[in-house]
Amino acid sequence: MQNIKNNTEYSCLVNYILNNKEFQKIKNIEHHGVTRYDHSLRVSYYSYKISKILKLDYKQVATGGLLHDFFLSDEDRNRKDRFLSTFNHPKRAVLKASEQFDITEKEKDIIRTHMFPINLSVPKYAESWVVSIVDKIVGIYEFSRKFGYKLVYATNVMMIFLLNSIK
Numbered sequence: 001m002q003n004i005k006n007n008t009e010y011s012c013l014v015n016y017i018l019n020n021k022e023f024q025k026i027k028n029i030e031h032h033g034v035t036r037y038d039h040s041l042r043v044s045y046y047s048y049k050i051s052k053i054l055k056l057d058y059k060q061v062a063t064g065g066l067l068h069d070f071f072l073s074d075e076d077r078n079r080k081d082r083f084l085s086t087f088n089h090p091k092r093a094v095l096k097a098s099e100q101f102d103i104t105e106k107e108k109d110i111i112r113t114h115m116f117p118i119n120l121s122v123p124k125y126a127e128s129w130v131v132s133i134v135d136k137i138v139g140i141y142e143f144s145r146k147f148g149y150k151l152v153y154a155t156n157v158m159m160i161f162l163l164n165s166i167k
Contacts, residue, residue, distance in 0.1 A: 004045045013062045014044065022100050025072055034142050040069050042142075047127075047134045056127050057106065064110025065131045067097040090115050 005011065017023050018041075026036040034042075044065030051058035071092040094111045097103050103111075110131045113123040123129045 004041060007045070010045060010048055010062060013048075013059055014066050017063065017066050017101065020100060022072075022096070023070060026070065029072070033145060036069050039138065039142060040066050043068060043131065043135045043138050046138065047131045050130055050134065051127060054126070054130070056130065060104060060106050061110065061127045061130060063101075063103065064107040064127065065134070067093060067101070067103065067107065068111050068114045068131060068135060069093055070100075070111075071096050090119060090121070 024037075026040065029036040044062050047065040048058050048062040051061040069089065071089050090112050094108050097111060098108070106125050106127060109124050110128045113119070113121045113128045114132045114135050115121075116123055116132050123132055
């Protein structure tokens, strides 16, 4: 995270969002074992870096990537509400981002379609595809860090079971 904060160009593009009081509230919401704030910052930054390399609109990617999960939710939601949020949070994030910031149609598309293919909203722009793909990679990274030891343990138990059953 230190690289992100040390990148002056990136910081200049997104500081108005990072310093917004409403956006700051997502620092208190857990997401993949980190905060929704940290997750969004990571998705935004890596999408920004990739978009620069690909000569895409990295400014809108930085903004859309940062706002892709910008919605507020209670921590004590039940499993059903958490599950439903998987499908409806992009729309909620577009509404919340539009309330707080003057976002473009491309930024709205980045936010709305970041859950493709789970949601059937297909990205219209290359920038939307970048954020969608980076979001999946960052989510898997964060999820595996949170549950990695459990996954390793389960894998080892399965391997021992398979080896014993072969004998």
